[in-house]
Amino acid sequence: MQQSRIDLRRELEAAGLARVPPQRLLLVTDFDGTLSEVVSSPSAAEINAASENALRRLAGVLGRVAILSSRSPSDLEARLHIDGIELIGDSGLQDMTSDERRRLEMFNVEAARVLAEVPGVWLEIKPGGTAIHHRHAALPAEDIVAAIGRAVRETELHVRTGRRVIEVSPRERPKGDALAALVKRVDCAGVICLGDDENDRPMFEYVSGLSMPHLTVGVASGEAPPDLFDGCELVVSGPDEVGELLAELADLTQGRG
Numbered sequence: 001m002q003q004s005r006i007d008l009r010r011e012l013e014a015a016g017l018a019r020v021p022p023q024r025l026l027l028v029t030d031f032d033g034t035l036s037e038v039v040s041s042p043s044a045a046e047i048n049a050a051s052e053n054a055l056r057r058l059a060g061v062l063g064r065v066a067i068l069s070s071r072s073p074s075d076l077e078a079r080l081h082i083d084g085i086e087l088i089g090d091s092g093l094q095d096m097t098s099d100e101r102r103r104l105e106m107f108n109v110e111a112a113r114v115l116a117e118v119p120g121v122w123l124e125i126k127p128g129g130t131a132i133h134h135r136h137a138a139l140p141a142e143d144i145v146a147a148i149g150r151a152v153r154e155t156e157l158h159v160r161t162g163r164r165v166i167e168v169s170p171r172e173r174p175k176g177d178a179l180a181a182l183v184k185r186v187d188c189a190g191v192i193c194l195g196d197d198e199n200d201r202p203m204f205e206y207v208s209g210l211s212m213p214h215l216t217v218g219v220a221s222g223e224a225p226p227d228l229f230d231g232c233e234l235v236v237s238g239p240d241e242v243g244e245l246l247a248e249l250a251d252l253t254q255g256r257g
Helices: 008-015 051-060 072-078 099-113 140-148 149-155 174-188 198-208 238-254
Strands: 025-029 064-068 085-090 123-128 127-131 158-161 166-171 190-195 214-219 233-237
Touching: 008 214, 008 238, 025 174, 025 238, 051 064, 051 238, 064 158, 064 174, 072 085, 085 174, 099 123, 099 127, 099 140, 099 149, 099 166, 140 149, 140 158, 140 166, 174 190, 174 198, 190 198, 198 214, 214 238, 233 238
Parallel strands: 025 064, 025 190, 064 085, 190 214, 214 233
Antiparallel strands: 123 127, 127 166, 158 166
């Protein structure tokens, strides 16, 4: 494997994570754009082979390894066959209230009507939110957001634009809230968090505010907002480099386990 340009040992030491026993360390990572390349059809996405191998090793060493994604839990289960990792789908929104579900269903009906005749736009309706995909649309994202504006206001939902996708959710910071709940539940002493898109910003912000040792890793692309990784301690170039980084993390932690 090609040697990574990043000295992970030095980064862990600088973050204070080198002093954290592996069994007290929590690793949380997004899926699309982080473990997998972003592709035209979400159904065609596959985990990077190096990341898959590294996660399988890390699952046997770290206190907890979790995938936190806007994909549904069943979708994650179909793509990730690694024993010992926790799969958190729907951005952690499995505890939606009946009112949140009602408002999301109302939005879906209206958004489907408004966008039905827009070429290249399609709705992916998931249990915890709706993704409006527009990678093949000529209409810019801001015009699509404007088109669904009335439905968003009437249902009091939250909109977050990402990499050629617009995420609509009943809560403003679902991934950040889900990660906060996970940190409390696993009683860890250090956190490493990886993500690539706007919906990962709440994760970065939450982890950056922790008093315990932590490392936030942004996964760069030409589609990411310019300021998304401003608060990250480390930025890598894409899923291939994520695979290298996770493999190095497995090497370092297995030596201490």
